[in-house]
Amino acid sequence: MKILKIQALRGPNIWSVNRKKLIQMRLDIEELEDRPTNMIDGFGKRLEAMFPTMYEHRCSEGRPGGFFYRVEKGTWMGHVIEHIALEIQSLAGMETGFGRTRETKTRGIYHVVFSYAEENVGMYAAEAAVRIAEALIQDSEYDAGADIRKMREIREDVRLGPSTGSLVGEAASREIPWIRLGTNSLIQLGYGVNQVRFQATITQNTSHIAVDIAGNKAQTKKLLKMAAIPVAAGDICSSEEDLQRIIEEIGYPIVIKPLDGNHGKGASINVNAWEKAVEGLHHAQTYSKRVIVERFITGNDYRILVINNQVVAAAQRVPARVIGDGEHTIQELIDTENKDPRRGYGHENVLTEIAVDRDTLDLLSLKQYTLATVPSQDEVVYLKSTANLSTGGTSIDVTDKMHPENIFVAERIAHVIGLDVCGIDIMAPNLTLPLKESGGVVLEVNAAPGFRMHLSPSEGLPRNVAAPVIDMLYPPGKPSRIPIIAVTGTNGKTTTTRLLAHIIKNVGYRVGFTTSDGIYVQNHMLEKGDTTGPLSAEFILKDPTVQFAVLETARGGILRSGLGFSLCDIGIVTNIAEDHLGISDINTLEDLAMVKSVVVRSVKKDGWAVLNAEDENCVGLAKGLDCKVAYFSMNEAHPVIVEHCKAGGVAAIYENGYVTIKKGDWKIRIEKVTTIPLTFGGRAKFMIGNILAASLAAYLYGFKTEGIRLSLGTFIPSPVLTPGRMNIFNFKNFTVMIDFAHNPAGFIAIDEFLSTINSPKKIGIMAGVGDRRDQDIVEIGRLGAKMFDHIIIRQEKHLRGRLEEDIVALVVEGIKSVDKNVTYEIIPKEVEAIKHAISIAEPGTFIVALSDVVTNAIDIVQEYLDKDSETFL
Numbered sequence: 001m002k003i004l005k006i007q008a009l010r011g012p013n014i015w016s017v018n019r020k021k022l023i024q025m026r027l028d029i030e031e032l033e034d035r036p037t038n039m040i041d042g043f044g045k046r047l048e049a050m051f052p053t054m055y056e057h058r059c060s061e062g063r064p065g066g067f068f069y070r071v072e073k074g075t076w077m078g079h080v081i082e083h084i085a086l087e088i089q090s091l092a093g094m095e096t097g098f099g100r101t102r103e104t105k106t107r108g109i110y111h112v113v114f115s116y117a118e119e120n121v122g123m124y125a126a127e128a129a130v131r132i133a134e135a136l137i138q139d140s141e142y143d144a145g146a147d148i149r150k151m152r153e154i155r156e157d158v159r160l161g162p163s164t165g166s167l168v169g170e171a172a173s174r175e176i177p178w179i180r181l182g183t184n185s186l187i188q189l190g191y192g193v194n195q196v197r198f199q200a201t202i203t204q205n206t207s208h209i210a211v212d213i214a215g216n217k218a219q220t221k222k223l224l225k226m227a228a229i230p231v232a233a234g235d236i237c238s239s240e241e242d243l244q245r246i247i248e249e250i251g252y253p254i255v256i257k258p259l260d261g262n263h264g265k266g267a268s269i270n271v272n273a274w275e276k277a278v279e280g281l282h283h284a285q286t287y288s289k290r291v292i293v294e295r296f297i298t299g300n301d302y303r304i305l306v307i308n309n310q311v312v313a314a315a316q317r318v319p320a321r322v323i324g325d326g327e328h329t330i331q332e333l334i335d336t337e338n339k340d341p342r343r344g345y346g347h348e349n350v351l352t353e354i355a356v357d358r359d360t361l362d363l364l365s366l367k368q369y370t371l372a373t374v375p376s377q378d379e380v381v382y383l384k385s386t387a388n389l390s391t392g393g394t395s396i397d398v399t400d401k402m403h404p405e406n407i408f409v410a411e412r413i414a415h416v417i418g419l420d421v422c423g424i425d426i427m428a429p430n431l432t433l434p435l436k437e438s439g440g441v442v443l444e445v446n447a448a449p450g451f452r453m454h455l456s457p458s459e460g461l462p463r464n465v466a467a468p469v470i471d472m473l474y475p476p477g478k479p480s481r482i483p484i485i486a487v488t489g490t491n492g493k494t495t496t497t498r499l500l501a502h503i504i505k506n507v508g509y510r511v512g513f514t515t516s517d518g519i520y521v522q523n524h525m526l527e528k529g530d531t532t533g534p535l536s537a538e539f540i541l542k543d544p545t546v547q548f549a550v551l552e553t554a555r556g557g558i559l560r561s562g563l564g565f566s567l568c569d570i571g572i573v574t575n576i577a578e579d580h581l582g583i584s585d586i587n588t589l590e591d592l593a594m595v596k597s598v599v600v601r602s603v604k605k606d607g608w609a610v611l612n613a614e615d616e617n618c619v620g621l622a623k624g625l626d627c628k629v630a631y632f633s634m635n636e637a638h639p640v641i642v643e644h645c646k647a648g649g650v651a652a653i654y655e656n657g658y659v660t661i662k663k664g665d666w667k668i669r670i671e672k673v674t675t676i677p678l679t680f681g682g683r684a685k686f687m688i689g690n691i692l693a694a695s696l697a698a699y700l701y702g703f704k705t706e707g708i709r710l711s712l713g714t715f716i717p718s719p720v721l722t723p724g725r726m727n728i729f730n731f732k733n734f735t736v737m738i739d740f741a742h743n744p745a746g747f748i749a750i751d752e753f754l755s756t757i758n759s760p761k762k763i764g765i766m767a768g769v770g771d772r773r774d775q776d777i778v779e780i781g782r783l784g785a786k787m788f789d790h791i792i793i794r795q796e797k798h799l800r801g802r803l804e805e806d807i808v809a810l811v812v813e814g815i816k817s818v819d820k821n822v823t824y825e826i827i828p829k830e831v832e833a834i835k836h837a838i839s840i841a842e843p844g845t846f847i848v849a850l851s852d853v854v855t856n857a858i859d860i861v862q863e864y865l866d867k868d869s870e871t872f873l
Helices: 030-034 043-050 052-056 066-073 077-091 119-138 144-158 162-173 208-215 217-226 240-250 274-284 330-338 358-366 404-417 466-473 493-506 534-542 555-561 589-601 616-620 639-646 685-701 705-714 744-754 774-787 804-816 830-839 854-872
Strands: 002-009 022-028 099-103 109-115 178-180 186-189 196-199 234-237 254-258 268-271 291-295 300-307 310-318 321-323 380-382 394-397 421-428 441-447 484-488 511-515 518-521 524-528 548-552 568-573 603-612 628-633 650-655 658-663 666-672 727-730 735-739 762-766 790-793 823-826 846-850
Touching: 002 119, 002 555, 022 077, 022 119, 043 052, 043 066, 043 119, 052 066, 052 077, 066 077, 077 099, 077 109, 077 119, 077 144, 109 119, 119 144, 162 178, 162 186, 162 196, 162 466, 178 534, 196 466, 208 217, 208 404, 208 441, 217 234, 217 404, 217 441, 234 240, 240 254, 240 274, 240 291, 254 274, 268 274, 300 404, 300 466, 310 404, 321 330, 404 421, 404 441, 484 493, 484 589, 484 685, 493 511, 493 548, 493 685, 493 705, 511 534, 518 534, 524 534, 534 548, 534 555, 555 589, 568 589, 568 685, 589 603, 589 616, 603 616, 603 685, 628 639, 628 685, 639 650, 639 658, 650 685, 658 685, 666 705, 685 705, 685 744, 727 854, 735 830, 735 854, 744 774, 744 846, 762 774, 762 830, 774 804, 790 804, 790 830, 804 823, 830 846, 830 854
Parallel strands: 484 548, 484 568, 511 548, 568 603, 603 628, 628 650, 735 846, 762 790, 762 846, 790 823
Antiparallel strands: 002 022, 022 109, 099 109, 178 186, 186 196, 234 291, 254 268, 254 291, 300 310, 300 421, 310 394, 321 380, 421 441, 511 518, 518 524, 650 658, 658 666, 727 735
8 A cells, every 4th residue: 555645634625524633544445445345355354353442443333343343344444444543543642533535537546534633643643544454454563552652642732731731621611712823732712813822821911020939938938928928938049158047047847849840840848857857958959049938737738710810719739649459569550550551641631640750759758668669558659749730749729718818818829929820839737627727728829720630530530621721711701703704616706705805904903914915914015925824823823913814715725734713704705617637636626615615514604605597506505504604796697696585595696787785685786896996997797797796795794885885996916915816017019918827718708808908910929827737728728719819838847647748739730720810939937928919019919928827927017017118118
């Protein structure tokens, strides 16, 4: 077998708009196409022996054991690999469960699709599944456990921690979108101007001063003491002399810990002798030069969590420990404890595995124990001096046992320090009595406190502590999203996108939009290039100044990684015509329609799909949509429009020379077409369709028709507002037009416009594109011959695996197929071709440069136009 390609889909995609995290592997199973599983001796038994838990895979049979039944009866290896990839992720602690395997139109080549929890793990699982399947086929030894361990390691490197993950999960449950900013725990919730950010459990509202205070244990202690909150006696030291002075003041036992430490690192607890105190000082100074020394307080270790100045949870933290049985050594008891299914590597489970370190050995040494010691029956042996879950500790929820005065004290502490998310460490016999009565003290106040002990306590009720954080960041009535209009189709996407952005900007929104020539915010280009994919959409949605997004969405990005957003308010499909067929297994218009449908299937239920009524493939997309549907058409009497409006539907139509909104039997005329600059006095008929789509979307969103009318009148086709879309340059004796038309449908539209142009000679500069089918390139030549009297073929770019001469030959074949006296010549470089066309222009000549590098073409024509104007002056 051969893996041809692996890609990660991260948004709504052709396989599912709801399952956004999918791996798509293009797999050639080669000779195995002729050997299904029932023809491979012993394969099914070996598979079942390696993965007995696959019995739960129901497959299409819909029952446990269904997949094994399919293997026994005979299925293809792509299907098997899909299930292996899902199973090994599950065994590594990442339940996913969705998979699809589909054969392409090329025999033996399959798309194997399965869901993932972590992208890097999913990519690894795809390759590992193929290796495992090959080993099972060959009946050779294979250590699948090694793959599973590796996948766990990858997950721990890239996954969100339990606290961050809980906040993301809570936000997602409320349909608040989120974006991971980089590879750490910095997260953006919401889009555009409605976004908020947090990292771990520090939010954008968290005071920097408060974090500094909490990080300075001495400063914290001082402020709390000034506020009459009980704290442990002690001071800061940086030398043995200071240490001796403090011990003389507070006496033994003491606690020594780094001033700026966390997670209990560098701490020494219950120190009773000078030698141990000095050793503890030096150990703490490996983390922080300045060290805090406090009186050791006996009691239980508690963590109180305060969010938005309200106590939301409290937990008793118990240090990692084992309980003797009189038979096993401490090391054996640790090994047994680590087999507890609740314990795992890092943060993968509720509890963390217990690791033996210096702290462990020091505690055992105090009892004159070693790892080989056999504790007596029921003897509790503590292995860590702090109760952090990250070092193997456990937690017991005590939220409901807190005394009201302790709740008052905790909430007051959050105010005193100034933290919106605040973890308070308390040492006390219990929390059922006020601290002043029980003798309890506050040990520390933590910014960015961990949530795991509250989310999944070892004992007691789990507390959804992520909910109050999201409540704080998004109180009732505060939106998390911004309006999104997504535009897709074969032709007209960019013009429709730009016109919509113009309308929306004019009614007062700060608009971000993406097009095939760049990313813009409020008409300022921020990135140049073809920016119609998910990363470009995300760029706009991450911008904190954007109030409204209009996103051109091309087929390439959808196929590569899905949409860059989960939901949109309005989805527009301008048309579906033959282009890019034969690429990425998209071979027919029906295949292409399926790709474009991802946009309208991602429209909110109360949103709108805007479809071209004259395109049967567009109309077909309406079936099965969960959103509302509206149509646009140049023909008021089109059956789709008539039937739709008869049922009370909304449409945009071209009637009696007007752009008109039709709602049921009512008509609202917006503007006369001949007065809209984009139509060139009504001659550019294909532009009217773009205007109808944009006007309809603006109307459906709720913009007033007066605002739409004014915007249509001020949207002037030019290299600034519509680069590469019918940009016309009028020289003294001839005219040059630059357009991005690059497929048969685009050429037909240009031909229709040129039929309205009175010119003695029409020159076309054109090229084929290497990744199109032969018949598409020939058709380009044929249509060019119909439009032009003389053709300049240029072919310096977009060869995409073909030879230049082969593409040119196909274009020439198309030209010669037309019964018309058309001359042609070949000038490979576009700039040279444009210069040559200008040099041979006769009075009245109309030159059309069908350019795929718009900026270069515009620059060279503008340069000649400037010289022409100077000559004229």
